Amino acid sequence: MDTKNLNKSFINGNWVEGNDKTYQVLNPYDNSVLSEVKLADKTQTESAIEAARNSYQSWSEQPELRKQVLNNAKKFFIDNKDAIIELLAKESGSTYIKSQIEYTFVLNCFDASLTFVDELGYKNLSEPSADKLSRYYRKPKGVISSISPFNFPTFLSLRTIIPALALGNSVVHKGDVQTAFTGGTLLAQAFATAGIPNGVFNVLLTKSSIIGDMLFNHPSINFVSFTGSTNVGQHIGEVAGKHLKQTALELGGNGPFVVLRDANLEDAVNAAIFGKFIHQGQICMSINRIIVHENLYDEFIDKFIARAKELKYGDPTDKETVIGPIISQQQLDKINSVIQNAKDAGINIALEGQQVGNVLTPTVFTDVDNRSELAQTELFSPVATVIKANSDEDAIAKANDTEYGLSSAIFTSDLERGEKIASNLEFGMVHVNDQTVASDEYAPFGGIKNSGIGRFGTPFIIDEFTELKWVTVQQTKTSYPF
Template sequence: MNLKNNNKNFIDGKWVDGKSDIYNLLNPYDNSLITKIKLANKEQVSNAFNAANDAYKAWSSNPSLRKEVLNKVKNYFEDNQEEIIKLLALESGSTYVKSQLELNITIECITASINNVDEIGVTSLSDESSVKESICYKKPKGVISSISPFNFPLFLSIRTIIPALALGNAVVHKGDIQTAYTGGIIIAKALEEAGLPKGLFNMLLADPKEIGDIMFDHPLIDFVSFTGSTKVGMHIGAVAGSNLKEVALELGGNAPFIVLSDSNIDAAVNAAIFGKFIHQGQICMIVNRIIVHEDLYDEFIEKFVEKAQSLKFGNPLERDNVIGPIINESQINKIKSIIESAKNKETTLALEGKQIGNILTPTIFTDVDNDSELAQTEIFGPIASIIQAHSDEDAIEKANRTEYGLSAAIFTSDLEKGEELAKNLEFGMTHVNDQTVANDEGAPFGGIKKSGIGRFGFPYVVDEFTELNWVTVRKADENKYTREFQGEHDL
């Protein structure tokens, strides 16, 4: 994987410097400079959409080429795993455990996409005896606009880009510029080396303040896929909707982790630690509220605090560390302000974290009011809020009391009860005896309420990136219309 001096945009099959400002890409662990990037301007974004629109029709009619290219892309990620893991650490502060997880699900997504290349095509809806042949064509949407965040930059980009390409579309992609390499450059490099025809994938390094709404209101866009905050997602949905453009929006979360009175407490503690502190809590599915039955409440807190205190932190390049840096200073200050606000409201503090450089160690609040600002805020940091439930019903009711609905988890030794209660949780995804951060390419990934609309995973994502075209062909019948006017109707 040779990325030396490769810090450019990829437009219409060419690596080009942007025509806007210079951006300093920094390592979030020590603020050291990784590279300088010349960002794309609005004209270059428009050029990317023009290139994509010109390219996709020939691509969509060639399934064998799509399979060949995507298999080479898969090989690229398999062959360059160590370099990619290092880039994730340097650029996004991802620890080894998190980077390995992200790379694994990235490869799984590519594999699933290859297996679904033939989902576009034709289906007969009539039998041979019908006087009218009825046909359904499943066709690519056309030009997909893809916008991804910094936290899982590789996977949250790939899960739109590769399925969209597999299903015959072209893609214009803008990742977060804080993760320019893992959220864009290495993906473009993989597709280029795999022989993807020019124009089908365009990768932009751009500042939203510079390019405005063009990624979701350009006239050539046929579909918008966005992963990010609810606030931005609502804006994108409003703008795209006003132009009748379809969207898939995976937005914020406030995941409850419910521990019922019959739970295996040690298993629950271990899962909650992983689900709360992986990637420093910077995941939309992260455990945000830990709701524990009163029978296990004190014991859970004791064991959870002990485990959290033992977590190793530091440079994510060192594989033993499981907590790395927060992505930037602004996010650090936001998390610290949430902590200070909760302390000022005299919320019980079971473990007070520290700031060591750009790392925040775990902070744990207990006896948290489920309706408090602390409990109802998507924190995106290593802060745990533990809430007491007085019954199973109380736990479910508290879990549902949020405007979000992405992921949830329930711990119980009664699997039948766990599954039944899971159906009563108002979330797009619920996991029994597991934590909330999960992905399965064969399952419908997505949320409800203010956590977004649309689903990833196969075959569900096929509906997002394709459209249906109904065609009928009436067999020769010269007297049809004469008969209909005489009252002999044959529809």
């Protein structure tokens, strides 16, 4: 893997140094400088959008080329697995376990997207011999803007980019500049190596403070795919809505992990530990509230805290590490503020974490009021809140009592009842006897309420990234009533 151009934007097939200020990409574990990046400006963003607009028509008409490029890009990831996992550790603070999961998600996305490259074209709604031939055509949206976060930088970028390209669209992508490589230029290198035509895929290393709303209000952008915070997603939805642009918005979460009275306690604790602390809790699907029936409450807390204390923390390049660094000092300050506010509010802290450099060890609050600021905040950190429920019904009511609706989980020994409860929980994704962090390329991934709109996954993403057009052909002479 060639790293010499990873600090440059990729516009119309060329590696381009930005025209704006310089940004330092840091290793979140030790704050060492990985690279300095010159950020792209509005003029360069305009060039990327223009290149995408001029290239997608030809790209959409060549399904065999799209298959070839996707297969070649997948091979790039296979051939460079070790280097990619190492880069994820150094740039995003991903532990080996988390990086392996993310890498697997990426390969699965390639495999799934390759199954629908041929979905463009038409399908008959009537028999070809009918007096009126009726068909629907599936056409690409055109230019799709892709905006992704720092936490799963490679996968959360590619889950838009790969299917969008498979379906004949062109893409202008902006990842979080904190993960400029793993969420940006690494992907450009993969597709450039794969032989993608100039302009079809563009990557901008820049910040919204520089380019403003260009990626969702520009007249040549046909669709906006964003993964990130609810506040930003609401802004994007408002701006894009004024221009009647369609969006896919995967936003914040406040995932409940519900332990019902008849749950297997050991299994529930094991799942809760993983779902809370994978990637230091910096995942939108992470367990945010642990809601436990009062009959199991005390024992659950004892076992959960005992397990949390055992988790190894430190350097994410160490394959045994479970808790790695928080992405930035700004995020650390935010988390510490939440912890201090909870302490000031008198919430019981049963396990107080320690800050070791940029690593924050597990913190556990118990006897948390479900309506408290702590419980209603997306923590995005290794901070766990445990809430007592006085009945199964109370637990379910507390689970639904949130403005968010992304991922959730229920533990119970009655699988039939668990599935019935799951179907009625107010979340886009519910997992019975599992934790909340899950992805399946053949399932509808997405949230409701303030957790967003739209669905990823096959075949659901096909409807998001294509336009349907109804065409009729009158094959015989017809008469009209006037």
